[in-house]
Amino acid sequence: MRLSARARALTPSPTMAIDAMSKQMVAEGIDVVNFSVGEPDFDTPESIKAAGIAAIQQGETKYTPAAGTLELRKAICEKLERDNGLQYRPEEIVVSNGGKQSLYNAYQVLLDPGEEVIIQAPYWVSYPEIVRLAGGVPVVVETDESTGFRLTADMIREKLTNRTRVINLNSPSNPTGAVLSRRELEEIAALAVEHDLMIVTDEIYEKLLYDGAEHVSIASLGEEVKRRTITVNGLSKAYAMTGWRMGYTASERIYAKAMADLQSQSTSGPSSISQAAAVAALRGSQESVEQMRQEFDRRRRHMLERLNRLPGFSVKVAPAGAFYLFPNVSALFGETIAGRKITSSDDLAEVILEQAHVAVVPGTGFGAPHHIRFSYATSMERIDEGLDRIARLLARG
Numbered sequence: 001m002r003l004s005a006r007a008r009a010l011t012p013s014p015t016m017a018i019d020a021m022s023k024q025m026v027a028e029g030i031d032v033v034n035f036s037v038g039e040p041d042f043d044t045p046e047s048i049k050a051a052g053i054a055a056i057q058q059g060e061t062k063y064t065p066a067a068g069t070l071e072l073r074k075a076i077c078e079k080l081e082r083d084n085g086l087q088y089r090p091e092e093i094v095v096s097n098g099g100k101q102s103l104y105n106a107y108q109v110l111l112d113p114g115e116e117v118i119i120q121a122p123y124w125v126s127y128p129e130i131v132r133l134a135g136g137v138p139v140v141v142e143t144d145e146s147t148g149f150r151l152t153a154d155m156i157r158e159k160l161t162n163r164t165r166v167i168n169l170n171s172p173s174n175p176t177g178a179v180l181s182r183r184e185l186e187e188i189a190a191l192a193v194e195h196d197l198m199i200v201t202d203e204i205y206e207k208l209l210y211d212g213a214e215h216v217s218i219a220s221l222g223e224e225v226k227r228r229t230i231t232v233n234g235l236s237k238a239y240a241m242t243g244w245r246m247g248y249t250a251s252e253r254i255y256a257k258a259m260a261d262l263q264s265q266s267t268s269g270p271s272s273i274s275q276a277a278a279v280a281a282l283r284g285s286q287e288s289v290e291q292m293r294q295e296f297d298r299r300r301r302h303m304l305e306r307l308n309r310l311p312g313f314s315v316k317v318a319p320a321g322a323f324y325l326f327p328n329v330s331a332l333f334g335e336t337i338a339g340r341k342i343t344s345s346d347d348l349a350e351v352i353l354e355q356a357h358v359a360v361v362p363g364t365g366f367g368a369p370h371h372i373r374f375s376y377a378t379s380m381e382r383i384d385e386g387l388d389r390i391a392r393l394l395a396r397g
């Protein structure tokens with residue numbers, strides 16, 4: 001028995017692994033507070049569900065074009081114009097099974113073996129793996145809380161080689177919540193143009209912004225940068241639609257066609273039912289998005305304040321986007337908790353899960369081994385319950 005080198009090299013998503021472990025504990029009857037998963041706890045808004053049900057009843061249950069229905073691609077063009085100041089035609093849009101598949105497609109059509117992709121650390125766990133699966137080489141730019149986890153053009157410039165092909169961006173960021181400013185994006189755009197690089201920009205958290213932060217799509221900063229950008233977005237986070245699997249790209253036609261062709265030979269188009277629901281989400285009232293954002297903001301402030309009171313936990317910069325807090329926990333390394341010597345964030349996450357029955361994700365998989373990621377996509381009551389448990393665990397020593 002033998003697996004391919006590609007399969008052997010693959011690291012499964014650590015966020016999914018912790019989630020699976022905590023779900024296993026729940027199945028065994030243990031009450032686990034889950035701060036590990038990256039999905040809104042809200043239900044998909046009723047009007048969106050209704051559109052999905054109507055699609056089933058009206059027989060919209062057949063294959064769609066590989067790039068997605070024309071109607072949805074038009075609705076995405078309207079959204080990009082309205083929210084992001086971006087003009088695209090439907091043939092420049094490809095709809096996929098979540099933003100994750102969109103990213104996968106983008107790197108599959110951009111990279112030749114050995115080509116390098118600049119990725120900021122802390123990064124979302126899947127970027128390096130998706131790049132490697134496409135034969136590319138992730139080149140990591142380290143950032144930390146001392147600079148608010150900000151990525152600058154100068155940091156990128158230092159990592160450029162003659163093999164650099166893509167700059168990967170993620171603003172607002174998972175896991176840090178950092179939001180790049182217009183100025184920072186302009187500098188990165190200028191660098192990309194100067195060095196003839198592509199940009200893949202994952203903007204899936206664009207709707208979840210706090211403290212007056214502004215989301216700017218890098219492709220909106222000029223024709224030159226737009227030509228070399230693949231913008232990735234999706235409905236999972238903004239519309240609480242993780243299970244519907246709806247993501248998309250906007251790019252020049254040459255890349256869109258290649259990604260649609262790739263889909264036509266791998267997954268075909270995404271679910272016809274989800275696509276009908278996505279049209280309703282994008283064209284309908286955006287009120288529920290704002291309601292969810294406000295609730296996330298309330299939880300963010302509360303959790304931030306409580307986390308900073310936990311001994312050994314420190315969040316220096318309040319995240320301005322997404323729904324995560326990413327405390328530095330390295331002050332606890334070397335301590336003993338519940339009889340166990342803590343040497344890494346993996347140890348700490350494990351003790352917290354086993355002893356306090358709270359699921360958090362160690363920073364290792366995000367390229368940030370001194371940190372732990374807490375998602376506040378869970379109710380206020382559960383946030384308090386989980387943090388009470390961790391406080392008790394730490395007090396026990």
Ligand SMILES: Cc1ncc(COP(=O)(O)O)c(C=O)c1O
Nearest residue numbers: 038098099100124174234236247
């Ligand atoms: C930064 C980032 N990008 C993309 C995704 C993919 O989301 P989906 O495939 O549900 O659209 C996630 C999900 O956690 C994410 O955090």
